[in-house]
Amino acid sequence: MSIFGALFIGGGLLWVLNEVNRSPYVTDVGVALDQPVPFSHKHHVAGLGIDCRYCHSTVEISSSAGMPPTETCMSCHSQIWADSPMLEPVRASFRNDQSIRWTRVHDLPGFVYFNHSIHVKKGIGCATCHGRVDQMPLMWKTNTLYMEWCLECHRQPERFVRPRGQVFNMAYRAPSDQLALGRKLVEEYKIRKLTDCSVCHR
């Protein structure tokens, strides 16, 4: 086998690995995961117009956006669809005081520390990272959550930042002069390009 052949095969292997590593098989991007209750964001957000913060109530104050306790579900579902067999796990949870065990869709590795509240405060929309949740009947990831993806924004926040009032607006569309707006908002919101390792790793 010639040197060229070896390089070719080696390079090919690396390319394959790279492709596999970025494929939905590994990243789960676009893959709807099984959940104990087939909860539809599409129905609740787009259909009923419930705000993100009704359920994810600590997104503006804490690192964790917060997962709604069963109580929150039951505040409506003790009245609406109260007998639906699909919602039996929710009622059982409430009855037996046992938590619903959801499957985590956006799962950062243990050595990465992310804070929702500061991103929301600095004008990063929910949809920027989580995609059009209002169009997802079941939840899936639209982004890899790889470090290269985080850094896209941390290096150039002006490309993604939006006015604070639009953060929870799922249908927000970036204007054609996003860069101009972005630069203005970066200035206004005092957004810093935090790329130090210890910002996320500690």
Add this chain to the structure above:
Amino acid sequence: MMQPKNSLLDLSAIRARLENARGEEYWRSLDEVAQTAEFQAFVDNEFTPGTSEWKNPLGRRDLLKLLGASIAFAGLTACTKQPPEKIVPYVRAPEDMIPGKPMYFATAMTLGGYAAGVLVESHMGRPTKIEGNPEHPASLGATDAFAQASILTLYDPDRSQVVLRNGLISNWAAFLAEVGLLREGLLAKEGAGMRILTETVTSPTLAQQLKDLLAEFPEARWHQYEPAARDSAVGGAKLAFGEPVNTIHRIGQADVILSLDADFLASGPGSVRYAREFAARRREGGDRMNRLYIVEAAPSSTGSIADHRLPLRASDVEPFAWAVAAALGVAVPAPGSPAPSGWVEAVAADLKKHAGSSLVIAGDQQPVAVHALAHAINAALGNAGKTVVYTEPVEAAPVEQGESMRQLAEDMRAGRVETLVIIGGNPVYNAPADCEFRQGLLKVKRRIRLGLYDDETSGLCHWHLAETHYLEGWGDARAFDGTVTIQQPLIAPLYGGKSAHEVLAVLSGKGELAGHDIIKEYWRGRLGEAGFEKTWKTALHDGLIAGTAVAPKNVSVRKDFAAALPAPKGQEGMELCLRPDPTIWDGRFANNGWLQELPKPLTKLTWDNTVLISPATAERLGVANGQVLELRRAGRTVRGAAWILPGHAENSATVHLGYGRTRGGKIAEGPGFSAYPLRTSDAPWGGGGLAVSKTGATYKLACTQDHHSMEGRDLVREATVDEYRKDPHFAQHVVHGPVKELSLYKEFKYEGHSWGMAVDLNACTGCNACVVACQAENNIPVVGKTEVARGREMQWIRIDRYFKGGLDDPEVCHQPMMCHHCDHAPCEVVCPTGATNHSSEGLNQMVYNRCVGTRYCSNNCPYKVRRFNFFLYSDWDTKSLEPMRNPDVTVRSRGVMEKCTYCVQRINSARIESEKEGRRIRDGEVVTACQAVCPTQAIVFGDMNDPNSRVAKLKKDPLNYGILDELNTKPRTTYLARLRNPNPELKKG
């Protein structure tokens, strides 16, 4: 690997070398001065030879199998998917709880019965970290090392988890049934034959419960015993004043302090506050700086910060106290003084000169006479009411516990005890040997024990009940000044344990009451119904009930007390000196890995106790470190390894209690030897007539004093107050650094924050609280004795203890060392993977998931502050330890380097909060774990770019210096040089 240090050092040569030393020479160990092969091995190699070898004998065939397997699996690793994770939300969310944000609750930890207020950090209901309670008089925001480590005891997997009956698993209902029968029998006899044994009780509720029980059973008796009880303080007050008043020191008011063998800055109730007050006066410098004299046998933390320290055998402290008293005209005869000529006169003159602002403190381990004399001297000097205050007793029943135990043991042996209820403590292990507690106990028909561990005592009891940890159950306790704290639980009992209050309620026939109700009802009765709910809530929130400090009391010293005292007898020959251990106390913390692995403040030994002797005594006996000695006193013997401690008194051997446990947890069982067999009720803290002989055996000790050595190089800088007045900048002129601008590396620009730290050597007592606080905050693992001996301890802070001067009476200085976060960090440039690099705020960051474990960084670090995970030291398997960890810090795996991060998780959290409010981080908003816990506030952290920050001001202080500055590493951690305030009248001699 380190060899056992059993070769005889030439101590006379070391002594000569030190005497001829040019100028001030600092040294860490005898091996260093002698430049032994063992010491060289640690210095020459960052990692001691053999460090990277896996000692498990792995055969060639196994190796080949492993190789084959790893090749086969290698290709698969890249395709590993992240394991799926579950989200488990609440069913009904508790009010006020915000996931991701910790909550803090005030409570108190007790040691020896006395409370120290703490704030406990709780993440989603899991207590993870102890902080001091700034409002609490015994804490002022700081804690000691014991409180820091108590979180590990809570989650200790070895804690007792079930009710045991005759050693077999039983249950609480069976115990309730048994108590029903027991009470019937007892009521018929009015409680005759029933005894209750507790440790020191300050809890008002528990005291009331005991009182009620004794009212119901008038023939029953309540005994108190714990080894480190303050019997002499109680006895001394009775002797001097005729009543057992409580003594409170106002250290901050004292200009001159004489400590008679009292380690008042590091142990005992109130020590954390005393340390704060002491350091505050120390820091003022100039004329306001206080002066501390201490006489003691083994050097203590307090001794290491004293201006004058006189090594005296413990039994010689009493004649010394007599001599000082006589010199001050306190009406007592003056027998011969053991102190060198001039000492007593100089000390007495200084005390007299500062009459009204001087203070004499007697050590808890000194006999009653010394306490009475201290009271008499303080009275004569007019210090009472100024630097020392007397109050009603804080303890519910201030008894001399040695006597209480002796009576109980006698009654047990005589068969007069039918039922014994042991609440806490561990008397089978730690009762005085002559009490023969074990033999007595076996004669008791019904033995009931409530304890945290299934220990030596539980092993001999019919019933063992699992006790709640203080973070699991309701309780109350008083601080050194009487202030009451309601202890509130942070978590439901992990193992269904019961508190002492709950067990006493059962014994009183009240059945199963909840601890909360018992405590609350008691206080409702005491404080009255009006406005009670509000008072109760305020007390829980603040961590204390306002206005519960005991009232000061006017007492006068009895004129004739001295006449009643036997003349102190001079001791011939060797003397035994028993002391509670500086890290595991009386043995109660023996199963706590953090405290076991914590280097003792003076010896830097871990995992063991030793027979501490002075170099001259070692020379006379021909003993080297690690040689096993046999100690014989009053017909009782124990064996333990010798350790030569410079500065120890001659002809005296100090042995720490608490080791040699035989039952009570995987960690407790094993290390060290028990000194309790030498402890008798007539001489609880040792005495004369000790025979020491060599056994020929050697014992391997794990000592960290030679690890991470920086080999001299003017690391510690100090001066006397006079020298400081002449040249305030003395510390900055010790070495001549290079021109700062001359550097091959580019300068960093810090536009935002620029973090830095200043450590005040003038305040550091080497108490170790910071080391444990860091361990708790940063999820630092315990590695075990064998690994420590190889130099692999993982603590991010080490406290270097330096000796200065001669071998027999050196001065001591402590220097906490953590990552210096150098601007020109030598570690950063050698990392091949960029795992350690520089942040825009000056932090030297460590990225664990980039680290491949080359260890080049550690090799290149001149401060020797990097720690490598040679094995998977973090316990990833024990379920009970998982909730303990700080969720904001990565739990490291095998093969990565780690080190101090300046608590970057706390910086990040402050940054996020400040940016949300659109402002800069305020000074004091980021407090590192070590800074928060420091009793003397020796550590200050902050933003050096903010000219008004405390740290920026300290960096401009003339005492500020960076160590190894001459290497131009530009460390961000700098030190404030130490000042001493010696008495010019007193030439060292």
